[in-house]
Structure formats: structure tokens, C-alpha cells
Amino acid sequence: MEIIQVVNCTKDYHSDGQIVHALRGVHLSLHKGEFAAIAGPSGSGKTTLLNCIGGLDYSTQGNVYIEGTDISKLSPKELSRLRLFKIGFIFQAYNLIPVLTALENVEYILLLQGMGDSNRKRKAAEVLELVGLKDEMHRLPHELSGGQQQRVAIARAIVSSPAIVLADEPTANVDQKTGSALLDLMEHLNKEKQITFLFSTHDPMVMKRAHRLINIIDGMIVKDTLVKRKNK
Amino acid sequence: MIRMQNVKIVLMIGWRNVFRNKRRSLIVASSIVVGLVVMMFSMAIMNGFNRQMLENTINTSLGHVAIHKKGFFNDMKLSLSFMPKDLCNAIKNIQGVACIGQRVKFEAMVQSSRSSQGVLVMGIEPEEEKCVSNIFEYAGSDIHSYITDSSNNDILISRSLATKLGIGIGDKCVVMLQDKDGVLAAHAFIVKGLYQSPIESFDKYVVYTGIRKAQEISGLGNAISEIIVRCRDKDFADSVASTINSLDTADLEVLTWKQMAPNIVQAIKLFDTMMYVFLAIIFISIIFTIANTMIMAIMERYREIGIMKSIGTQPSWIAAIVILEACGLGVLGIVAGIVITYLLVAITATTGINFAFYSESMRVWGTGTTIYPFLTATNSIVATVIVLLNTIVASLYPAYKAAKIKPIDALHFI
Numbered sequence A: 001m002e003i004i005q006v007v008n009c010t011k012d013y014h015s016d017g018q019i020v021h022a023l024r025g026v027h028l029s030l031h032k033g034e035f036a037a038i039a040g041p042s043g044s045g046k047t048t049l050l051n052c053i054g055g056l057d058y059s060t061q062g063n064v065y066i067e068g069t070d071i072s073k074l075s076p077k078e079l080s081r082l083r084l085f086k087i088g089f090i091f092q093a094y095n096l097i098p099v100l101t102a103l104e105n106v107e108y109i110l111l112l113q114g115m116g117d118s119n120r121k122r123k124a125a126e127v128l129e130l131v132g133l134k135d136e137m138h139r140l141p142h143e144l145s146g147g148q149q150q151r152v153a154i155a156r157a158i159v160s161s162p163a164i165v166l167a168d169e170p171t172a173n174v175d176q177k178t179g180s181a182l183l184d185l186m187e188h189l190n191k192e193k194q195i196t197f198l199f200s201t202h203d204p205m206v207m208k209r210a211h212r213l214i215n216i217i218d219g220m221i222v223k224d225t226l227v228k229r230k231n232k
Numbered sequence B: 001m002i003r004m005q006n007v008k009i010v011l012m013i014g015w016r017n018v019f020r021n022k023r024r025s026l027i028v029a030s031s032i033v034v035g036l037v038v039m040m041f042s043m044a045i046m047n048g049f050n051r052q053m054l055e056n057t058i059n060t061s062l063g064h065v066a067i068h069k070k071g072f073f074n075d076m077k078l079s080l081s082f083m084p085k086d087l088c089n090a091i092k093n094i095q096g097v098a099c100i101g102q103r104v105k106f107e108a109m110v111q112s113s114r115s116s117q118g119v120l121v122m123g124i125e126p127e128e129e130k131c132v133s134n135i136f137e138y139a140g141s142d143i144h145s146y147i148t149d150s151s152n153n154d155i156l157i158s159r160s161l162a163t164k165l166g167i168g169i170g171d172k173c174v175v176m177l178q179d180k181d182g183v184l185a186a187h188a189f190i191v192k193g194l195y196q197s198p199i200e201s202f203d204k205y206v207v208y209t210g211i212r213k214a215q216e217i218s219g220l221g222n223a224i225s226e227i228i229v230r231c232r233d234k235d236f237a238d239s240v241a242s243t244i245n246s247l248d249t250a251d252l253e254v255l256t257w258k259q260m261a262p263n264i265v266q267a268i269k270l271f272d273t274m275m276y277v278f279l280a281i282i283f284i285s286i287i288f289t290i291a292n293t294m295i296m297a298i299m300e301r302y303r304e305i306g307i308m309k310s311i312g313t314q315p316s317w318i319a320a321i322v323i324l325e326a327c328g329l330g331v332l333g334i335v336a337g338i339v340i341t342y343l344l345v346a347i348t349a350t351t352g353i354n355f356a357f358y359s360e361s362m363r364v365w366g367t368g369t370t371i372y373p374f375l376t377a378t379n380s381i382v383a384t385v386i387v388l389l390n391t392i393v394a395s396l397y398p399a400y401k402a403a404k405i406k407p408i409d410a411l412h413f414i
């Protein structure tokens, strides 16, 4: 079964009396274990698409199914629960709660899910170790580098084993080398833990790393290619 | 369902948020401190004012409980006197009674060669009166300027009366009165001492002599006008009065200080009400400061709140975090405010605050010119609760605003 199914999705924004067609009839299916990138120039609708898939925004028309549930029919409260349990989010920057340490930021998701004290700490620590931040666990976000902050965001996104991790330009705010390392990490998690990733980018270096490349221009998917990768 | 661990994390985020923008938090906390100090210190001064007004009235003349012939309190006629018999001993044995004193009271005219003045003559038992009232202290705590032999023709008058009559210690004056049988008579007295009480109207009107002398010139014999009871604490007055009432007091009237000085009790109530109105005004301005600051903080954290909501935080958590942050500021302000207030009160309670520049009105109120502030536990609790409630009220609207932030708007915000 598809984890995500987008059927004929449109999204219109009204601003200053003008209608902006950010999405114009998008069809998309994603399977478990995919490592897919939405690529397109700035303003092409990548963020809008991810927001509609992630239940952060309603599409104007069409349907979005997450593991078979039509999320366009959910109330804001139900959407909030769906985001909490089914979706991991990684944003471009400033992902973390500034007053919580790396560990607490990761624990936070588990707290929201209602997990008890001892399991929570252990699990959060495990995931932080997995993303290579064993020694930085007790630091506050501002005591971490941009790359480390994104690693914490990745840890937080995967800690509750969501159906899919959505990442909106996760490497846009870090340098090339750090971005590449972050991609290594996500790819590793995808391969080892079977975590499904869908991220957006306009960076050719990042596009090259995707196993599936979905090109979007002007709110329409113009090309959708599976990339055969020889070795990691 | 509220889980402990959720309360903990919400508290933790709220509390840590307090320390993010230290300057801003300091401004808010200081405004709370200033409000609280002003509020509590005014309470303390008011307390001192009220207590002194009351104590002075009790100490100059009223005592805690007074026993008169029925009707005497409203009309001081010599005919309304009574024989104390063994009542005095019975009262002394009542629990909570510190001491008692007998008095003879009548109206008379004091004359010097220069002037004359209508007065109230108080015939006192010199030793007992030292415990019952403060007249000994008001006369300078000096045995040589106080009445020692209650059958001598010594008289104590106030400084202001002495000035008016143009006489001083050792000078003669004449007391003219109509005795019990209606005979007008004049008696010579020698000024033994001068006193000054904190109550202006009292000084204008009251002179002291010994009880035997007063009985002699008024023709009362062994009868007296009143028994004044001093309790160990003024709050015992009601219970002591009711015990006295249960003794054989058929044609006598037992009054407590509250019954004898209803105007003071009223005044204190009025002052307290005015106080709270004044405080409400102070705190309305503080509410706006806090609300403003919290709105500013939320605007700054717009994206962060959006992210928290994106990943599944319920609006109620966001609201709770904002309210708890305000409470954190409130608690800091309260702790600092209470410490500062108590220091201020501790210092001024020993030195007193001199309102000499205001002394005319102070004498009218009978408080004395130096006020000694003090605070009760209730004051501190009331102040703390008021400030906390204000803080919570002030944070409600910002909390609502924060809870309503849509993740999608916040994500575009950067």
C-alpha cells in the first residue's frame, strides 16, 4: 500500500486580490522505504506540496491520503494528532525549541505522544547516538552548529518511527560539506531503518543523492524519475 | 487527563522562557516589584496608622472595657455613679484581664487669672491608672510631675491648656463645678504636671486629679463613675465584657472599645477600602505592562510556536506555557518585592516614619506624628495572591493569541 497518495491536488493562494495557483493538479504516490526528492526552482510549489502532504495546510481541491486516510476530511485537531503520530518534520532552519536541550527536544515528541519517563529518556538518547550526537545531548540548540541542529531535528523526526519524514530544504541553511553529511545520515537511516523520506531541494548536489527525483515547475509535476544507484 | 510529566515539561519551558530575554523580563519583574512594594508598604503604613489611632484612643482614655452606670456614657451626670463594692475584685479574677482602674468623671470649669476653659475632670487612682492608660507616660514618666496622693489638690493639665490659661507647673488654678447636690463651688488646685497626648481634642478637654479629691469636691463619697479594664490583648475585650455581664451588674453597662469608638472602627474600614481601590489602580497598569510584554515575546517566538504546533503540540500546551512564563515573572517579582518590603518595614518599624510636616492632621486623627509600619501574614498573602491573579489575568489574552497561531503562517514567518 502507498504511504502517501496525492490525487489531483490544487492549491490557490489569495494575496492582494490576486489568485496564485501554487499547485495545479498534482498526482503523486509514495511507497514505504522511498528516498525521494521534490526538486524545482524557488516558488515552484515545493513547500506548498509538502505542507499539504504533512497536514499543515488544506489543499484547495483534490485529496491527500496518508496510509489510506483522507486527511482533507480531518479537523484541525485530528490533523494535529496525525502530524504527531504519522509524520516527522524537518524544516529548513530553527527547528528546535530553543530552551530545551538536544535530548529534551527529542524527548518532547515522545512526551506529546504520552510515553512514560524511563522509556522516553532511553529512546531519545539512543536516537541521538544514532545521529552522532552522543556527546552533545545536553547542549542547548544555540550551543550546537547548524549541522548539529539539523541532526537533532532529524533525530526528533524519526524518534517516534513515523510513517514518513518530510523535510523542506533540510540542507539549505548549511554548507555543502555539512549538507552532504546530513544526506549521508538520512540515506543511512533510510537503508538501515526503512524510514521513508520525502524532501524538497533546489540544490543539484542534493538532487543527485535522491533515489527518486520528482521535478516540479509552476505547481505541476513535470518529471518523475527513479534513479538507479550503483553503490552508496 | 493531566499527566505529571506533561505538567513538568510545560512548566520547564515556561520557566526557561523567563530567562531568554533577560532585559525584558527584568523590566516586567521590576514593575511587579515596584507595584508590590508600593502596595505592601502602603498597607504597612496604613496598619501602623490604624493601630496607632486605635491604640492611642484606647491608651488615652477608653481602655479595653469600661463599666458605667446605664446612661453615663452618653450623659456624664454625677448622679449616674455607682458603688463598686466587690465588683473590682471579681473583674480582676477574670481570665485575660491585666488590670483595672476606677475613675470619677465630671464636667467643670478651670480658671486662671487670664482665661477659663470648660473641661472634663478625671479623678484617677494614680498607681492603677499607670497600667490602665498612658497618662503617666504622656506626663513625662516622672513621678514628680504626676499625681501621687489621690486626696491632694494636685492637677495635671495638658500643655496646650497650660498655654491657653497662661500657667505652668506650681501655679494655682481654680476648678468650678456643680456638685452632686447642685451646689456651685470653687476649689483651688496646684498644677503638678503637664501632659501631651497624641489626640488634640483630648488635650483641649481633659484634666486629671486624684480620685479621693474628685470624690470629695463632687460630693460622690465612695461612689465612682467608671471602672476601666485593661485586657492582656485588645482582642480579649469581647469575651471579658461578656464575662463581666454575667456578674451582678443589673443597672450597669459594660462597653468594649469597639462600642465606645465606633467612629474609629468605621474609619479603619473606610481607609482599608480606599487602600484596595488605590491598589487596584496600581495593578491595572501592571496588567498592561505584563500583557504587552507577553505579546512582544510571542511575536518574537512566532516561528518557534508554529514549529511546536506543527509537530503536534496542542494549543492548550502553548497557552499554558505562556501563562506559566508570566507566573514565573510574577513569582520572581513577588519574592524580590516581599524581601524588599520586609526590609523597608523592618527599618521603618524601628525608626518610625515622621509625618511632622503633616502633624496638624495627624493630631486630629490621634495617631501621633511618627508612624510605625508593620505587616501581618494576611497582608503578605493577600498581596501575593493579588499579584499572581493579576499576572495570570494579564497573560490570558497573550496565551489565547499564542494558542491560535497557525503553523502554516508561522513557517512563512521567517
Ligand SMILES: Nc1ncnc2c1ncn2[C@@H]1O[C@H](COP(=O)(O)OP(=O)(O)O)[C@@H](O)[C@H]1O
Pocket (backbone or CB within 6 Å): A013, A014, A015, A020, A021, A022, A040, A041, A042, A043, A044, A045, A046, A047, A048, A049, B412
Ligand atoms: N501564504 C501565501 N500567500 C500567497 N502566496 C503564497 C503563499 N505561500 C506561497 N505562495 C506562493 O505560492 C507559490 C509557491 O510557493 P512555495 O510553495 O513556497 O514555493 P517553493 O517552496 O518551491 O519555493 C509561490 O508563487 C509563492 O509566492
Ligand SMILES: [Mg+2]
Pocket (backbone or CB within 6 Å): A046, A047, A048, A168
Ligand atoms: Mg520553499
